[in-house]
Ligand SMILES: Nc1ncnc2c1ncn2[C@@H]1O[C@H](COP(=O)(O)OP(=O)(O)OP(=O)(O)O)[C@@H](O)[C@H]1O
């Protein structure tokens with residue numbers, strides 16, 4: 001039995017479906033990321049686990065206990081909100097120990113815990129300030145400190161880094177990750193940023209329109225997307241999805257390029273989609289001629305926007321190739337790195 | 351340098367209309383009031399002359415004035431505290447997700463939009479002995495009749511009740527606006543920590559409402575010295591000055607007893623009282639207020 005289980009959970013607001021057919025198991029000490037586009041029900045799922053919303057059907061089990069009707073404060077969780085939800089009139093110190101005071105922890109214990117937590121998140125010098133006198137990153141740390149001081153085994157975070165600049169976000173990712181490992185917290189983390197999800201998670205739960213699309217290790221989601229949604233959502237730029245035609249004479253699928261047919265050594269009777277990651281392309285004289293429509297220089301890498309026949313694709317290369325290209329390139333790819341998806345259902349079909 | 355001077359000129363030109371209006375209708379009258387409080391009221395036989403602080407000495411020995419001051423202090427305290435308290439309660443109530451809250455909000459706000467004169471007439475109907483609403487109910491329940499506005503013991507408190515009834519809904523609007531500005535996540539964060547509703551109110555909501563409370567209390571204080579319309583309809587300060595308030599007494603001095611210098615003196619004293627009260631409130635509150 002897993003530490004947290006969601007069994008066939010659904011949540012509706014009137015007729016609006018927020019979450020449906022949700023089955024998820026989270027092991028103790030895992031870092032689980034709920035990933036998906038805006039409005040797909042990530043926050044709702046997190047709030048269901050927290051008990052801030054109640055399920056419409058299904059059950060939520062924490063540590064073997066059905067918590068469907070259990071008050072949030074009894075679920076042994078702490079939570080970091082996207083807006084941080086700091087109390088604006090209280091000092092950093094009072095914000096952090098708010099929960100301890102509610103539970104009437106005595107003063108000595110409060111001070112010891114406060115000192116150690118403030119040390120951990122680097123707030124020791126700022127304890128007397130008000131939230132309005134802090135930078136975004138410092139506020140974020142206060143919210144973190146408030147979440148970990150209770151030593152709850154479970155922590156829930158809803159897009160905690162979305163208000164920070166890119167550099168700070170990068171740094172905080174590493175910090176949150178190491179805090180989580182140090183304190184052996186089971187962390188459920190919501191984000192719509194796939195880079196963040198891939199770099200932090202033990203397990204990514206990809207969602208769309210209230211349902212789970214795919215879950216598993218980041219590597220699995222990247223290497224074996226189960227359908228075209230997962231393929232398109234993960235990776236930057238995302239996987240190229242190329243529509244294939246079927247040639248009855250040769251009994252083989254092909255990419256139509258002007259009047260030519262570029263065969264791909266695959267035999268699907270139905271229409272099929274070929275997926276290739278931008279970084280899996282190679283430049284080779286034997287390849288398909290693609291017209292360059294745009295060059296996006298990113299320092300170490302360069303991303304080319306190309307036209308393969310009529311279809312727009314992206315390809316990523318080391319930026320040193322930039323001197324060798326003019327208005328077109330010839331592309332090939334390792335056939336082992338091809339992904340195939342059913343045209344109608346979008347389901348993986350390798 | 352030249353440019354700087356020019357912008358100075360512009361600045362002065364722009365504030366001049368406001369300055370003239372303020373001067374004409376606020377500062378000059380205040381100043382002349384202050385001046386005339388040091389003179390006697392002129393009549394045909396005895397023209398007005400400088401008498402120093404004589405008017406003030408008179409006022410401090412005037413039992414009616416002193417009673418009006420005491421009445422007014424009680425009236426202030428007894429209207430402000432309950433109406434603020436009620437306003438917060440009502441705001442919390444209509445801020446929660448109850449059905450028909452728009453109707454309830456409107457109902458709470460209605461007394462505020464009625465003119466004080468209309469309000470007085472409504473309450474006159476409640477308070478009238480024997481045929482008034484309160485007495486009809488009381489008599490049906492077996493209690494005796496009571497002359498609510500005619501009894502020295504009850505008259506002031508009856509007026510206080512009217513004022514609370516009228517003001518609480520008005521203050522509620524401010525509290526409601528402030529409550530809706532408090533992000534709902536604060537409540538959720540506290541809920542996860544296990545804070546009870548009362549604890550959350552005491553440590554979070556109430557302190558966050560402090561700026562509104564200051565505003566409301568100062569407003570209520572000023573109103574309790576300024577708003578005397580209902581006296582004209584209901585009691586005229588009686589019986590036996592039991593419901594006389596400072597401003598009403600000033601009015602009587604000026605327009606019934608035609609002693610305008612004495613009225614000016616009382617006005618200055620009233621202004622002094624108000625200034626002191628406001629300053630004390632600001633200083634008291636300032637330490638506890640968190641402005642966002
Ligand atoms: N209180 C509510 N009442 C009605 N519908 C709601 C409510 N909260 C959320 N929804 C709906 O439920 C769906 C899921 O919302 P949710 O907030 O979980 O999305 P999300 O994945 O967190 O999106 P985002 O990344 O934009 O935060 C949305 O369609 C939303 O409109």
Ligand SMILES: [Mg+2]
Pocket residue numbers: 042043044158
């Ligand atoms: Mg969300």
